[in-house]
Amino acid sequence: MSTPVQEPKVYLPPQELVKSAHISGLEAYQRLVAEAQQDYTGYWARLAREFVTWQTPFTQVLNERDAPFFKWFEDGRLNVSYNCLDVNVERGLGDKTAIIFETDDGQVTRVTYRELLARTCQMANALRSRGIQKGDRVVIYMPMSVEGVVAMQACARIGATHSVVFGGFSAQSLRDRIQDAGAVAVITADEQLRGGKQLPLKAIVDEALSLGGCDTIRDVVVYRRTGGNVGFNAPRDKWLHELLDGQPDRCEPAWVEAEHPLFLLYTSGSTGKPKGVQHSSAGYLLHAALTTKWTFDLKPDDVFWCTADIGWVTGHTYIAYGPLANGGTQVMFEGVPTYPDAGRFWKMIQNHRVTIFYTAPTAIRSLIKAAEANPDVHPKRYDLTSLRILGSVGEPINPAAWEWYHANVGGGRCPIVDTFWQTETGGHMITPLPGATPLVPGSCTLPFPGIVADVVDETGKDVPWGQGGILVVKRPWPAMIRTIWGDPERYKKSYYPADFQGKYYLAGDGAIRDAKTGYFTITGRIDDVLNVSGHRMGTMEIESALVSHTELVAEAAVVGRPDDTTGEAICAFVVLKRPRPTGEEAKQIAKALRDWVGKEIGPIAKPKDIRFGDNLPKTRSGKIMRRLLRSIARGEAITQDTSTLENPAILEQLSQTN
Ligand code: PRX
Numbered sequence: 001m002s003t004p005v006q007e008p009k010v011y012l013p014p015q016e017l018v019k020s021a022h023i024s025g026l027e028a029y030q031r032l033v034a035e036a037q038q039d040y041t042g043y044w045a046r047l048a049r050e051f052v053t054w055q056t057p058f059t060q061v062l063n064e065r066d067a068p069f070f071k072w073f074e075d076g077r078l079n080v081s082y083n084c085l086d087v088n089v090e091r092g093l094g095d096k097t098a099i100i101f102e103t104d105d106g107q108v109t110r111v112t113y114r115e116l117l118a119r120t121c122q123m124a125n126a127l128r129s130r131g132i133q134k135g136d137r138v139v140i141y142m143p144m145s146v147e148g149v150v151a152m153q154a155c156a157r158i159g160a161t162h163s164v165v166f167g168g169f170s171a172q173s174l175r176d177r178i179q180d181a182g183a184v185a186v187i188t189a190d191e192q193l194r195g196g197k198q199l200p201l202k203a204i205v206d207e208a209l210s211l212g213g214c215d216t217i218r219d220v221v222v223y224r225r226t227g228g229n230v231g232f233n234a235p236r237d238k239w240l241h242e243l244l245d246g247q248p249d250r251c252e253p254a255w256v257e258a259e260h261p262l263f264l265l266y267t268s269g270s271t272g273k274p275k276g277v278q279h280s281s282a283g284y285l286l287h288a289a290l291t292t293k294w295t296f297d298l299k300p301d302d303v304f305w306c307t308a309d310i311g312w313v314t315g316h317t318y319i320a321y322g323p324l325a326n327g328g329t330q331v332m333f334e335g336v337p338t339y340p341d342a343g344r345f346w347k348m349i350q351n352h353r354v355t356i357f358y359t360a361p362t363a364i365r366s367l368i369k370a371a372e373a374n375p376d377v378h379p380k381r382y383d384l385t386s387l388r389i390l391g392s393v394g395e396p397i398n399p400a401a402w403e404w405y406h407a408n409v410g411g412g413r414c415p416i417v418d419t420f421w422q423t424e425t426g427g428h429m430i431t432p433l434p435g436a437t438p439l440v441p442g443s444c445t446l447p448f449p450g451i452v453a454d455v456v457d458e459t460g461k462d463v464p465w466g467q468g469g470i471l472v473v474k475r476p477w478p479a480m481i482r483t484i485w486g487d488p489e490r491y492k493k494s495y496y497p498a499d500f501q502g503k504y505y506l507a508g509d510g511a512i513r514d515a516k517t518g519y520f521t522i523t524g525r526i527d528d529v530l531n532v533s534g535h536r537m538g539t540m541e542i543e544s545a546l547v548s549h550t551e552l553v554a555e556a557a558v559v560g561r562p563d564d565t566t567g568e569a570i571c572a573f574v575v576l577k578r579p580r581p582t583g584e585e586a587k588q589i590a591k592a593l594r595d596w597v598g599k600e601i602g603p604i605a606k607p608k609d610i611r612f613g614d615n616l617p618k619t620r621s622g623k624i625m626r627r628l629l630r631s632i633a634r635g636e637a638i639t640q641d642t643s644t645l646e647n648p649a650i651l652e653q654l655s656q657t658n
Pocket of ligand 1: 267422423444522531536
């Protein structure tokens with residue numbers, strides 16, 4: 001007798017939403033997909049006219065002559081900040097709340113579109129007064145704050161290319177990014193306040209600049225957030241409020257070409273050096289605006305809340321640009337989900353009557369644990385009836401977490417949009433649309449209309465549904481990465497490799513399509529990139545940080561293993577320049593190395609496990625056998641072929657925990 005196959009549970013979109021949503025019903029979704037199939041460039045051109053206000057309309061849609069360096073809407077001109085702010089004020093939304101900002105300690109301020117425009121103009125004028133102009137790069141190292149968004153919008157207004165660096169990155173990482181971008185200014189704050197703790201951002205900037213190699217920096221602009229003590233290095237350093245003083249609240253936008261780089265955002269790849277993902281102005285703005293509206297079914301009365309930090313791409317597309325381009329109202333939060341207790345998110349949803357909530361599986365999983373341990377912080381204790389749509393981003397959401405989120409946060413009535421995308425893609429790629437797509441927990445369902453995603457084998461041949469393979473995108477799309485800043489060859493090699501004759505965009509993830517429905521499930525990265533709490537980390541990056549401790553470390557290999565809360569955890573196997581330590585000594589050295597990595601890259605890169613060995617498992621030709629290390633890190637029995645291993649005894653040693 002065969003065991004019955006359990007059919008996955010399907011959640012249909014609520015009837016009311018099917019009627020009222022921007023994309024209402026599966027047929028509406030299919031019509032859009034068909035429209036894009038029949039006339040790909042016509043489809044995108046129609047949306048680019050609908051969603052973007054142009055100073056000079058484009059006549060060319062897609063230029064593929066220099067593939068894979070694609071150009072979209074090439075001869076059009078626009079300004080992204082004008083689209084996010086002025087357009088809304090001109091449409092009569094000047095008094096509408098753009099941002100409801102809540103600080104770490106619970107103070108709330110509301111900023112209207114008119115105020116946001118005025119503040120952006122003042123900041124833009126201040127930047128211009130420092131000689132910053134179109135094409136210059138500006139690094140933003142800021143806490144979650146209205147000023148952070150204003151800084152991004154102000155750069156966009158004058159045509160400066162921003163590069164936001166997440167506040168959790170170390171001085172060394174910040175220096176590397178400033179140097180690679182050749183930035184002329186850094187905008188920062190005295191301190192960042194999260195979970196009641198101060199993090200000295202300005203001091204980290206000082207340290208970064210003292211490491212050398214940042215000669216391009218002329219100005220450091222400091223936003224006073226906490227009033228904490230900071231060192232001041234005149235004439236380089238300036239207080240933001242002093243620079244803003246007397247600046248006019250109007251500023252003529254710089255009209256830039258569609259392809260003008262709006263921002264660089266550094267992310268991890270397979271090799272040691274983070275890559276500066278370069279995004280365009282028009283194509284990026286189009287997808288930010290479009291996906292915010294369709295994926296979240298954003299309506300004029302919604303209160304949208306994306307919990308990401310502006311230092312990540314999610315905070316770019318779904319805080320700084322997408323909601324504003326739609327004239328939406330959004331909540332922005334300075335702090336962390338667990339302070340003062342793990343009911344903070346639920347309390348904020350209740351207080352601000354949030355209708356659309358977008359967060360990461362890691363946050364959900366840690367809040368499940370907290371709610372199970374303490375009923376006072378369980379979402380059921382709060383009035384979450386304002387919610388109508390939930391979202392998930394950054395890593396796979398396991399069905400158990402999905403079901404909990406659906407039942408306890410969404411009260412069983414809110415669709416969950418599990419949005420698959422990447423820093424490089426600019427916005428959502430594979431995602432349900434809440435009024436159209438039946439949901440299956442654990443699946444990001446179907447491509448966004450106009451995105452031609454598929455699963456292929458190593459040679460680029462389609463694999464049948466039901467079989468795993470490599471996730472690719474078969475046609476360029478407007479919001480895609482344009483290049484890696486300063487390294488076009490790496491762009492080509494990473495995303496349009498010769499294996500697929502340079503035809504397909506390689507996402508770096510594996511995927512499988514359901515045999516019946518064609519629904520996508522992401523099976524994880526197929527390269528040496530880890531996803532820890534939704535933060536992307538390169539194993540080589542962490543290895544380089546470890547071996548840069550030249551006094552202690554001879555060799556290191558880093559792999560990931562599954563973790564209940566953070567999705568993946570970082571495991572490092574280290575060979576020291578001294579005999580293998582055990583017991584207390586091993587613990588001490590492991591701590592020292594963790595701190596070292598924290599200092600080199602940032603706390604998010606600290607390995608959870610560190611194991612010491614006399615050696616690493618290697619083939620006779622000297623190659624580290626990482627698949628064996630992966631098994632050891634997971635605590636699995638080694639079933640793989642070890643016949644090519646030079647030193648089989650090492651497996652036994654590494655399998656012992658210190
Ligand atoms: O592995 C995929 C995972 O996160 C990677 C992209 O990371 P990053 O560029 O930092 O952007 C994160 C925010 C968009 C992807 O290659 N990932 C992202 N979203 C999902 C996901 N994995 C599964 N399901 C998702 N919804």
